[in-house]
Amino acid sequence: GQNIDQPTEMTATEGAIVQINCTYQTSGFNGLFWYQQHAGEAPTFLSYNVLDGLEEKGRFSSFLSRSKGYSYLLLKELQMKDSASYLCAVPGAGSYQLTFGKGTKLSVIP
């Protein structure tokens, strides 16, 4: 089976940096996705990691350690519009559907 854990909620200040962690357990690893979901809207793709290390994409970066079953999403120069839920997800070992964590609700405050 697969299991994904993320913190339920986080709060950070506008302009700051925040790190959202995700730990996973999976019988076979085929990469890890991060999605952003604003309230009442569809999840939108942020990043995909399959190799260890940090991948940077503008203000957002994603890190993966396969040996530790661990990933994080790093958001820099936080803006109010970054207030959303951030979803960590992994594909199945022998299948293609995604198993999602429950998401981390990030609140950015002035």
Added chain:
Amino acid sequence: GAGVSQSPSNKVTEKGKDVELRCDPISGHTALYWYRQSLGQGLEFLIYFQGNSAPDKSGLPSDRFSAERTGGSVSTLTIQRTQQEDSAVYLCASSLAVAHTDTQYFGPGTRLTVL
């Protein structure tokens, strides 16, 4: 280009009624997925379609749930004899192909409320 679209955006129904939810994937995407998102829960996989292959129905919670995909494009998720626990947001996603690396693009969802 157009993204994944779903209809209706909201559906309120009475317990015991049947409902149909529709998904139009991104043009050219051969893979289509249905998920549902209940309050306080993560997205839960229901079913996926890939081209003309038999769908993977392993996530359907009961035989009241079924889905079809006509002509490799539009999909309909049907819930028969709805129950209150079926209340959730039903999300559809599509991807270019079925591969672990292919990004799934989500539609806005249908919010189903069963009274």
